[in-house]
Amino acid sequence: MTPVEHAFSQSGLLAKAIAGYSPRQAQIDMALEVHEAINNQSSLIVEAGTGTGKTFAYLIPALLANKASDGGEGKKVIISTGTKNLQEQLFHKDLPLIRKALATNAQMALLKGRSNYLCLYRLDQYKQSRGQLDAQALSDFVNVQTWATSTISGDIGELVNVPEGSTVFPFITSTVDNCLAKDCPNIKECHLVNARQKAIDADVVVVNHHLFFADMALKDTGFGELIPKTDVVIFDEAHQIADIASEYFGEALSTRLLLDLCSDVIQIYLTTLTDVKQLGKAAEKLQRTCQEFRLLFNHDPERGNWREKLPQPQFSKAFADIKTDLDFLYQVIKLCVSRNEAIDNCFDRAVELLAKYEIMAKVDIFGISFWYETTRRHVVLHQTPLSIAEKFSENIKNSNAGWVFTSATLAVNESFDHFSEQLGIKHAAQLLLDSPFDYAKQSQLIVPRYLPQPHHNNRAQALVNIAEPLIKASAGACFMLFTSYRMMHLVAEILAQTIDNPLLVQGTMGKRKLLEEFESNTDAVLLATASFWEGVDVRGDKLTCVIIDKLPFASPDDPLLQARSEDNKRQGGDPFADIQLPQAVIALKQGVGRLIRDVKDKGVLVICDDRIVNRPYGQVFLKSLPDMRRSRNIDSAATFLASISAERSHGE
Amino acid sequence: MQTHVIFTLMPDDATDEGAHLVQACLQAAHYFRHNQRVFIYTQNQADAHQIDELLWSFDPDSFIPHNLIGEGPKNGAAVEISWQKPTSRRPVLINLTSQVPDFAGQFSQIIDFVPANEALKQQARDRFRTCRQWGFQVDTQAVHAAQSTS
Numbered sequence: 001m002t003p004v005e006h007a008f009s010q011s012g013l014l015a016k017a018i019a020g021y022s023p024r025q026a027q028i029d030m031a032l033e034v035h036e037a038i039n040n041q042s043s044l045i046v047e048a049g050t051g052t053g054k055t056f057a058y059l060i061p062a063l064l065a066n067k068a069s070d071g072g073e074g075k076k077v078i079i080s081t082g083t084k085n086l087q088e089q090l091f092h093k094d095l096p097l098i099r100k101a102l103a104t105n106a107q108m109a110l111l112k113g114r115s116n117y118l119c120l121y122r123l124d125q126y127k128q129s130r131g132q133l134d135a136q137a138l139s140d141f142v143n144v145q146t147w148a149t150s151t152i153s154g155d156i157g158e159l160v161n162v163p164e165g166s167t168v169f170p171f172i173t174s175t176v177d178n179c180l181a182k183d184c185p186n187i188k189e190c191h192l193v194n195a196r197q198k199a200i201d202a203d204v205v206v207v208n209h210h211l212f213f214a215d216m217a218l219k220d221t222g223f224g225e226l227i228p229k230t231d232v233v234i235f236d237e238a239h240q241i242a243d244i245a246s247e248y249f250g251e252a253l254s255t256r257l258l259l260d261l262c263s264d265v266i267q268i269y270l271t272t273l274t275d276v277k278q279l280g281k282a283a284e285k286l287q288r289t290c291q292e293f294r295l296l297f298n299h300d301p302e303r304g305n306w307r308e309k310l311p312q313p314q315f316s317k318a319f320a321d322i323k324t325d326l327d328f329l330y331q332v333i334k335l336c337v338s339r340n341e342a343i344d345n346c347f348d349r350a351v352e353l354l355a356k357y358e359i360m361a362k363v364d365i366f367g368i369s370f371w372y373e374t375t376r377r378h379v380v381l382h383q384t385p386l387s388i389a390e391k392f393s394e395n396i397k398n399s400n401a402g403w404v405f406t407s408a409t410l411a412v413n414e415s416f417d418h419f420s421e422q423l424g425i426k427h428a429a430q431l432l433l434d435s436p437f438d439y440a441k442q443s444q445l446i447v448p449r450y451l452p453q454p455h456h457n458n459r460a461q462a463l464v465n466i467a468e469p470l471i472k473a474s475a476g477a478c479f480m481l482f483t484s485y486r487m488m489h490l491v492a493e494i495l496a497q498t499i500d501n502p503l504l505v506q507g508t509m510g511k512r513k514l515l516e517e518f519e520s521n522t523d524a525v526l527l528a529t530a531s532f533w534e535g536v537d538v539r540g541d542k543l544t545c546v547i548i549d550k551l552p553f554a555s556p557d558d559p560l561l562q563a564r565s566e567d568n569k570r571q572g573g574d575p576f577a578d579i580q581l582p583q584a585v586i587a588l589k590q591g592v593g594r595l596i597r598d599v600k601d602k603g604v605l606v607i608c609d610d611r612i613v614n615r616p617y618g619q620v621f622l623k624s625l626p627d628m629r630r631s632r633n634i635d636s637a638a639t640f641l642a643s644i645s646a647e648r649s650h651g652e
Numbered sequence: 653m654q655t656h657v658i659f660t661l662m663p664d665d666a667t668d669e670g671a672h673l674v675q676a677c678l679q680a681a682h683y684f685r686h687n688q689r690v691f692i693y694t695q696n697q698a699d700a701h702q703i704d705e706l707l708w709s710f711d712p713d714s715f716i717p718h719n720l721i722g723e724g725p726k727n728g729a730a731v732e733i734s735w736q737k738p739t740s741r742r743p744v745l746i747n748l749t750s751q752v753p754d755f756a757g758q759f760s761q762i763i764d765f766v767p768a769n770e771a772l773k774q775q776a777r778d779r780f781r782t783c784r785q786w787g788f789q790v791d792t793q794a795v796h797a798a799q800s801t802s
Contacts, residue, residue, distance in 0.1 A: 449704070450723045610719065613708060614729035619715035630709050633701070 004028075004035045007060050007102070014056065017101035026433040030057035030406075033431050038065045038075065038232050038402040043428035045238075045420060047410040049435025049626065050593045054406050055090070058234050059098045065232060066203050067104040074106070075231035077204045080212040082237030084112060085537070088157070090236075091206045109202035110155075111195055111226075113211055118144075118154040119174040120186040125342070126171040129271045140166045148172075154191025165510055177257055177349045178264055183341045200225055209241050213248035216395060231401050238405035239586050242388065242422040246560075249391055250368075250384035253356040255290040258326065259378075261349050262287045265333065268342050282332045286325040293318045297374045300485055305559040306370040306381055307363040323357055330354060359383055367567075371559030384560055386567045389424030396425065403428075408435075409589040413620045418582035436599070439626040443596050446606045446630075446637045447613050454550065460490035463608055466634060467491075467547055468499060470606065473641035474545040476501050476523035481530045481591075483550045491549075492527050501525045506532055518542070533591050540601040543594075544644050545637075547606040551621070552587035553580055581617055585624045592625055602644045604637045655788040657762040659780055660795055664768050670702065672765040675795060676746050677706045677716075679763050680731045684716050689742040691759070692733045695749045700733045703748070707731070750775045752782045762788070 007013045008028045015021045030046055037044035038061060048054035066074040081087050091110040099106060133141060140162045147159055156169065187193065199205045205226065215226050235241055262283040269279040296318055309315050330350040336343045360381040363370045369384045396403055410419045416430050448466050452458045471478050482488040492505050502521060504514050506528035518526045519542055530552050554561045565575035595603040605628065612618040613632070631637065662672050676692060683690045694700040700720055707718050719725070721734035728740055737755055745759040756762060766776040783790045
């Protein structure tokens with residue numbers, strides 16, 4: 001029996017560490033494959049359905065590889081997860097357990113993104129210059145100051161008495177742009193530098209995908225040091241990495257960065273360089289121009305093709321104005337260079353922003369997508385490479401490491417082609433492990449009959465008619481997800497008049513707050529856009545019914561999708577089958593995974609889009625989804641939901 | 653072009669009233685796989701819903717894109733289920749009503765059933781006769797295993 005097999009056996013290390021442990025073949029199969037990948041420095045792709053126990057299946061071989069290496073140095077392991085929450089769960093819960101079970105003294109490190117660490121320099125600056133604070137911000141700031149003197153890690157996650165979205169955080173953390181880096185007077189005590197150093201020295205490092213690809217694309221100072229030293233790279237939630245990697249291999253210019261620069265310059269003018277009036281004026285001018293630029297776009301957040309927008313007169317003028325004002329600000333700052341570190345930093349940022357501006361102005365380059373997205377206040381211009389396969393596979397080839405890609409949702413139509421082609425992963429071992437859940441008993445997939453066509457006037461009312469009995473039967477443990485804000489608001493309006501349940505609508509409060517309200521308010525129904533669902537973690541019995549208005553195809557207006565589709569067509573592909581369909585399949589699989597999280601969970605997924613029934617590609621969805629009981633009868637869903645609600649209240 | 657009608661004889665032990673509905677779905681699957689568009693004509697809406705539900709719950713490997721009349725794409729899916737007259741031209745009719753519909757002649761292929769139930773069987777005999785009278789080429793076939801899996 002190999003050490004890996006032994007760890008998972010009936011009398012093995014896990015059995016000793018976890019009460020009630022019983023070996024599962026799928027988990028052992030995965031662990032053995034992970035072990036192989038590590039040993040042979042090869043790549044492995046594993047889809048492990050919800051409930052397989054994939055975390056232990058990669059942690060154990062990884063830690064064993066770190067421990068046992070015949071007297072030589074142990075293997076260094078990086079584990080990259082999708083979100084900060086998952087990072088923390090791995091680091092604080094799963095890793096300590098395995099570490100104890102394997103009796104290893106491997107050094108562990110948790111490395112988060114820059115914005116998670118207290119910046120002592122900025123804290124100091126803020127102490128001196130802070131303006132009028134409201135009561136909440138003031139109390140938050142007092143709490144930050146008390147904590148700052150005692151913290152060792154500087155991880156703002158420790159600050160339990162300051163709410164997550166507090167307005168003080170931007171002032172006490174740094175960004176790539178406002179960090180003074182080696183010129184910083186506080187560099188010796190810098191929490192971020194310390195955390196990075198710890199990560200470089202550790203045996204096992206837990207990061208997230210954003211950090212990982214920032215490191216790979218050398219997008220932050222002090223990066224590019226982590227990956228070369230690594231022997232094992234494990235991606236959990238690997239279905240997200242293609243998109244995140246594209247982001248880091250591309251460029252972005254955001255009005256937020258411009259406005260941050262402006263406000264820092266104004267702050268310097270108000271505190272240290274009070275003699276240079278032009279600083280304040282130039283910065284204020286650029287602020288106004290950026291705000292006017294945002295106003296040219298639609299009020300509601302959207303994405304679009306920047307290459308098509310830029311030639312339009314009003315946009316080209318406003319964009320040119322930004323250049324004029326940024327240039328002027330640059331000239332003014334230049335006159336102050338070397339008067340202090342802060343202004344020098346602003347100078348570097350202005351230079352960088354001008355360089356990025358030039359990138360966004362040259363929209364006729366081939367093989368690259370130019371697009372924009374807007375938030376309520378900001379515009380972000382993006383330049384994204386159409387494919388990262390070449391760059392990524394180059395990195396894998398040169399790494400001399402074992403690479404493991406795992407997630408509950410990687411396969412489309414029982415194949416990994418879509419995933420591996422995106423990333424250029426060749427010759428990877430593949431493993432597809434089914435979930436141990438009994439989906440046919442635990443869940444139903446409903447596609448209601450006689451749905452009006454997508455653009456029909458009656459559609460909102462039809463959705464309400466479907467939702468009403470289900471909301472009632474689920475007693476409010478219900479999400480409604482939409483592909484457009486417009487439909488979400490229309491349905492919210494009608495529902496507000498027809499049902500008594502409180503409605504939680506995306507946009508009325510922050511995502512976290514919305515979810516808290518949903519969990520604490522038994523009757524509340526949540527209405528959100530489709531992307532809201534990804535990464536949402538709601539306790540099983542709180543969410544038994546999810547109604548989605550359309551199959552989660554990316555909007556055909558999405559500029560990045562358009563560019564990729566054109567490129568695919570040029571190469572003789574079928575963009576729908578090669579790009580759009582796989583993407584939608586993965587999104588829907590993700591959703592099912594959020595609905596049924598446990599052997600005891602039950603739930604209904606209602607898809608108000610009959611294309612899954614009447615188009616040939618419906619088969620690809622069904623073959624990729626778990627085997628839920630299918631029906632087209634809404635009453636069947638309501639009966640099932642009512643039985644779940646009854647069970648639940650009986651159990652309480 | 654002469655309309656060709658095949659009456660499928662349900663085995664005597666298939667007394668379950670829905671037995672020939674399942675058989676109808678399997679036939680629809682057969683024609684779908686041969687790229688022939690199918691019109692399933694039912695006695696009423698309830699029967700149509702039953703067929704719809706059966707097709708939707710088929711194993712994903714034998715997925716059949718279908719729609720009820722009143723939903724779905726403009727020209728209908730590969731298989732359309734209706735208790736009303738057809739609105740588009742299709743080559744194959746699967747008849748689940750008690751009579752031969754008067755539009756039967758526009759189809760080149762008709763599938764009908766002879767259920768085990770005695771009363772239903774009598775109706776099927778009448779339909780058989782009507783088809784002959786209308787000059788259709790009429791054949792019978794037994795349900796055999798190859799059909800239910802192919």
